[in-house]
Amino acid sequence: MASNGIRDRVAVVGMGCTAFGEHWDKSASDLLIDAASECFAAVPGLTQNEVDAYWLGTLGSGSSGLTLSRALKIDYRPVTRVENFCATGSEAFRNACYAVASGAYDRVMAIGVEKLKDSGFSGLTSARPPDDGTAYSGTAPAAFSLLAPAYCRRYGIDENAMKEIITRIAWKNHQNGALNPRAQFRTPVSKETIAGSPRVAGMLGIYDCSGVSDGAAAALIVRAEDARDYTDHPMYVKALAFVAGPAAGPLSPEYDYTTFEEVVRCAADAYAQAGIREPRREISMAEVHDCFTPTELVLMEDLGFSERGQAWRDVLDGFFDLDGGLPVNPDGGLKSFGHPIGASGLRMLFEMWLQLRGEAGERQVPEATLGLTHNLGGSPGDCVSFVGIVGGELG
């Protein structure tokens, strides 16, 4: 992987994040204004007109940079609209960071938004370009549910045990989300309720799926050497990795639906950039793309947090719980915080921002020094992946 990285060259000095959920009273513009306003307010004295350029991530809540500049009445600045499936928010952040690292700009904002609840549909929908109608176009839960029987088969786990494993992932993320005032779902959910919820696809019940929600999140990015001019506790970017795969999974019988090769490659790049050799020990906490519970299970192995075939044991042992060895999705994750596509990657960074500054309240992970965010888009075997690593200190 030929990636030089920009370790410790840029820093986040302000962030904003709306509550995620059913904002019947807010448009995408309203959500953008709320997230941007909170972000500007995080840096006393900074005004919108001192931000040099913007990267807007949205899957489908608007087209072009005008979606943001119209809403904020931006004073004739560059605004780049970014789309990369469910990793859209992370991708906006990544490109904004590079713009600062290149020296092109001093201050930039990455902001993501999605307004999903206005469609009236259940779950995510996507519009495809006109085509021949032959591509299988199932639902997202069906695509990710392909992981469960494959994982069971490969590691000799029976269906009941698998249900217990994925139920525990949902339970853990709901426990965490219940501690988060900005989460979509703030009521702890019992394992019995999760396991007994109506089936959506394969082994997945409603409670195995992430929340369909509205929301926005934003980050203000500056040169690392300037960061302390804005805040006493900046968040330094250690690694930014992104991979788009060749879509080999749906073509190749070698692919067995128990891993995301894109994530494996992407994580290797990120760890190399950040100088991390033992992620399970060195990473303090992670926000990962738990779009569906089996996804989080597989990601624990792909990100190197668990040995191959062992993530299910770590899940059952509570290793990824808030008080475990490596807390995963301390803010509730996509599962309970909700998943407004374009905002999710930045929402993950927002939790890192709070955690690294010691502002995560009841969810505070002790001695948090390095955080990992992981964002995935597409479907197993045919996806894009982002891995970012951030820290509270230089070096």
Add this chain to the structure above:
Amino acid sequence: MHGILRYGAYLPAARLSRAEIASSLGAPPLQGSRTVAAYDEDTTSLAVEAARSLVVDGAPRPATLHFATTAPAYADKTNATAIHAALGLDAHCFAVDSVGAVRSGVGALCGAAQTAGLAVLSDIRTGLPGSADEQSGGDGAAAFLFGDGEDVIAEFCSMASATAEFLDRWRVPGELHSRVWEERFGAQMYAPLVRDAVGRALEAAGVTQPDRIVVSSPHARAARATLAMFPAASHPEGLEETAGYSGAAHAGLGLADTLDRAHAGQTILLVVASDGCDALVLRTTAALDARRAPRSVRAQLAAGRPISYSSYLTWRGLLRREAPRRPDPAMPAPPASARREPWKFGLVGSRCRRCSTAHLPPARVCVRCQAVDEMNPERFAESRARVATFAIDHLAWSMAPPVVAAVVDFDGGGRLLCELADVDPAQVRIGTRVAMTFRRLYTADGVHNYFWKARPVEDEEDGEQRHS
């Protein structure tokens, strides 16, 4: 020698018992069952399934394609072209529909017989809920390849026709049901027409007593009266009781069923009494044994699976059900469909000349070795596969939820993510054996989206394929 070279038949898997219809409607119990085209089948897809085995490697290429049905998927547009594409026939092959009337089936047989062509007779029969047509109808298709030479399995000996205009049965285009006149009128109109045509056909063939007789008529009483003209031994149990009367396809299914069981050197009299009468005499040859259809009509009948009356009504559009809150599927774009005709209709993927990696859909760049434009086309429609993993999708829209999606790996390499057809979700496992089947995925903006699905196959059928 001129006649039939090969034949094939297809009965859809779904069976609706007449007892199920009767109990749903609170009517007195009825005997038997009918075949039902699934929600993802139409007369075009049934035709493809019936004709597939006739155009395998080594078979003579038909010069023409004659398609007959009373229930065409499209008007104005030729339906035979989709069949032509799915079978991968030559571009120079003439393809034409004979649609609307039951007698169209005979038209297709004659057209193909005269041109070394392929006749495909296909039908889906409907009627008003509770009607005799509904319970006595059936869906299915049969195909016959005609030609000359020593490979002829049934020689075409003679044909005679009689035509008359009278109102026995009729249907206004667009209506789901036919109207019929009082039964005895039709019976008396048909009787002399049948005697006339049959007499002349037998005389022309020099046959006094055919060994086997197949009678097909939308007028059940006229059909019974025709059969009664011959000894019972020449007409064993017909398909009406278990499969139903399948309109334009019925004569073909009856002939296929007879060819399944006939011996060499037997004469077959085929009588179609519809708006007149057509009588054909055929004589089987010693080549028959080696060229029987891969799956007999009776084997297919035995393999059906029962469906509820509510499923039947839903599939035929007679019962509109609440859909999930999901967007409507998009219409396939005509240019994109035309660009990928071999893939969409023929399941023609590609295989890399450098590293032999198979690609479905066909690709220009190899996923393994990245070679560009080094591909050979390869048809996967006849290949068997196994389920690598699967998902039962309760959220996706379907007329028969839940949708079962599966990743299937072909025996000779290659993988496809597709829907499963004719499937009991509880029976799907990793490793389940599947065969590909041509289906209509959905219809959007008046466009039928034809493509392939995988259907689970029993060990027995799987074995037949592997040994053939």
